[in-house]
Amino acid sequence: MSDEKKQKAKQVAAENGVSVTTNALDQNWKLTVTRINPAGAAVLGAAPLYLALVPLTSYLTKPNSVVQKLSETLIKLVPGVGISSISSGRAIPALAAIYLFWTFGASGAASAAGQAMAREEGLDNDHPRKHVTNLEGLPLRLRSAHYALMENFPGFALAAALAQVIAPTDSQVVNLLGFHVVAKLLVHYPAYLANIAVPRTLAHISATSALINVCWRLAAGA
Structure with a gap:
């Protein structure tokens, strides 16, 4: 041959x-x-949690809840956005701006920094993804956390777009979107970098449940 x-x-x-x-x-x-570990299929058992946590996200995002206050605090970080903007239906675009910046800007820069940290020669900007298979430790987590945010952003974008069209001033819908952003940026991302599995996983599942909750409410006309 x-x-x-x-x-x-x-x-x-x-x-x-x-x-x-x-x-x-x-x-x-x-x-x-290559052998397959059948026991690994048990991880599928986590799938029902995405629905099971929907009621919890409803409870945590009631009007005037702690989540609402956290969301409003985040929103007010956007220049030119104040309380009047939040109450007039522009809270969702503000949340989207924050999420966009962190997902594609800040965490993207952190991912590139991780690649630079992993090589004595620094970042190979001519071939920026050539060495990603050799990452370990914090540099790998910086890249993985960045990609985890990007994987979840389309779901947020869909839910946010539907909410902005159908119910832009619904406080609970806005709070659910805020919960997603808070959970992903303030819990999931730091936990990913710190390699703390439990809060990372719970933040991911609950944040996804919040998006399911948004679409569910919009579909039901709640």
Whole structure:
């Protein structure tokens, strides 16, 4: 078998969970099948939690709740946005501005900084993603936390857009969106960087439940 065909066979095998090695002397092939841990499927048990926490997010985001106060504090960090803007239906765009900045700006810069920290030569700006597979420790967590935010942003964007069109002044809907932003930026992201699994996971699940809650309420006309 030609070297080109052997390389192609190795690539196809690797894509199917098989590691292929050859002996340099006799060219005998050795196949190692990647084992699957069936117990890992138990993680699927977390799926119902995304619905189970919907009532909790409703309770935590009632009008005049702590979540509302935290959301308003965040919103007022946006220049030109005050209490009148919050009450007149512009709270959701303000939350979106904060989330956009942190997801694609601040955490993106932190991710790039992590790559620079991981190499003695610093960041390779000519090939900025060339070395991402070699990241470990804090540099890896900086990148992973950044991508975790980006993975969740489309869900927030959808819920926020629907809310802005259907119920821009509904205080509980706004509070639920605020809860999502607070949970992701003030709990999930720092916990990811600090490598603290429990608050990171709970923040992610509850933040996602809040978005489900928003769409559910809008669909039901609540």
